[in-house]
Amino acid sequence: MNGEGIPLIRRLEQNRGLTREEWAELIRNRDDESAACLFERAREIRIRHYGHDIYIRGLIEFTNYCRNDCYYCGIRKSNANAVRYRLSREEILSCCETGYRLGFRTFVLQGGEDGWYTPKRMAEIISEIRTSWKDCAITLSVGELSRDTYRLWKEAGADRYLLRHETYDPEHYARLHPAGLTAANRQRCLWNLKELGYQVGTGFMVGSPYQTPENLADDMIFLKRLNPQMVGIGPFISHHDTPFAQMPSGTLELTLFMLGLIRLMLPKVLLPATTALGTIAPDGREKGILAGANVVMPNLSPPQVRQNYLLYDNKLCTGDEAAESLKDLDARMQKIGYHLAVNRGDSLNVE
Numbered sequence: 001m002n003g004e005g006i007p008l009i010r011r012l013e014q015n016r017g018l019t020r021e022e023w024a025e026l027i028r029n030r031d032d033e034s035a036a037c038l039f040e041r042a043r044e045i046r047i048r049h050y051g052h053d054i055y056i057r058g059l060i061e062f063t064n065y066c067r068n069d070c071y072y073c074g075i076r077k078s079n080a081n082a083v084r085y086r087l088s089r090e091e092i093l094s095c096c097e098t099g100y101r102l103g104f105r106t107f108v109l110q111g112g113e114d115g116w117y118t119p120k121r122m123a124e125i126i127s128e129i130r131t132s133w134k135d136c137a138i139t140l141s142v143g144e145l146s147r148d149t150y151r152l153w154k155e156a157g158a159d160r161y162l163l164r165h166e167t168y169d170p171e172h173y174a175r176l177h178p179a180g181l182t183a184a185n186r187q188r189c190l191w192n193l194k195e196l197g198y199q200v201g202t203g204f205m206v207g208s209p210y211q212t213p214e215n216l217a218d219d220m221i222f223l224k225r226l227n228p229q230m231v232g233i234g235p236f237i238s239h240h241d242t243p244f245a246q247m248p249s250g251t252l253e254l255t256l257f258m259l260g261l262i263r264l265m266l267p268k269v270l271l272p273a274t275t276a277l278g279t280i281a282p283d284g285r286e287k288g289i290l291a292g293a294n295v296v297m298p299n300l301s302p303p304q305v306r307q308n309y310l311l312y313d314n315k316l317c318t319g320d321e322a323a324e325s326l327k328d329l330d331a332r333m334q335k336i337g338y339h340l341a342v343n344r345g346d347s348l349n350v351e
């Protein structure tokens with residue numbers, strides 16, 4: 001029967017949450033009719049809080065060295081074929097300068113867990129960005145560190161931190177990561193970040209190997225509890241040099257459905273239409289916006305290193321994905337009735 005998930009979608013909108021069983025049922029039995037209803041509600045809620053603005057973040061992928069070996073990741077330490085690079089302090093600052101000129105007011109410093117950038121060295125870079133661009137938000141996305149390190153960087157001027165929880169369930173987590181990396185530690189980091197006053201972003205892969213509707217249900221319940229300012233989700237896409245090379249990718253369809261569900265559960269959250277979404281379908285990001293997303297993150301890294309930050313195969317890094325093409329990206333957004341906004345794009349999801 002078509003549209004049988006609609007009553008649950010209505011309940012979700014009203015209560016901003018469902019039970020684990022209801023989440024799993026809604027996800028498992030989704031169909032086109034339920035999705036159409038969901039996206040219509042998600043758009044309405046998103047426009048109510050954020051209008052037709054699309055927030056932009058300038059993504060600076062400053063190192064692809066990583067001490068970890070996550071099974072799904074193209075820059076895992078065991079991948080001897082990855083061409084490694086690190087940006088110097090000067091190169092990072094120059095990315096910010098370009099970004100500011102282009103209209104970015106949030107810089108996202110993203111990298112593998114690379115010990116070359118010691119806590120002190122990172123703190124110096126953060127405080128330099130903070131001093132030079134006072135009206136910008138500084139977001140970090142550099143993995144699992146101690147609470148003291150997070151505190152140091154917060155005091156140096158960082159505002160936000162992105163750390164996807166990847167999957168809430170410890171057993172599922174253990175099938176995606178080598179021993180030593182645990183769901184519990186990942187989640188502990190997120191709670192620490194929150195307590196330290198960061199605006200926190202988390203998220204998960206959709207369609208990751210071995211994922212079940214129950215895993216996604218647990219992810220939704222965790223998101224509700226954490227109540228982050230941002231949620232980044234994208235389809236799993238395999239990388240040819242990883243143990244998951246032969247695993248099927250996640251689908252656009254399920255990713256869009258999950259975006260819509262998140263918008264209904266956390267109405268004021270920031271929700272990016274991610275690069276991975278644009279990678280699996282040419283109009284993936286537009287579809288993401290129409291399913292409730294309100295953020296895009298073009299690439300501000302120096303063009304010569306972009307093709308080396310290859311987390312998964314065929315990752316977009318040129319064309320409208322490049323920060324230099326903001327006008328083109330804006331034109332694409334205008335075509336579906338939205339527009340890029342030049343501001344810090346803070347979350348309204350504050351406690």
Ligand code: SF4
Binds near residue numbers: 069070112
């Ligand atoms: S997913 Fe992150 S932590 Fe894991 S190997 Fe890749 S860059 Fe490193």
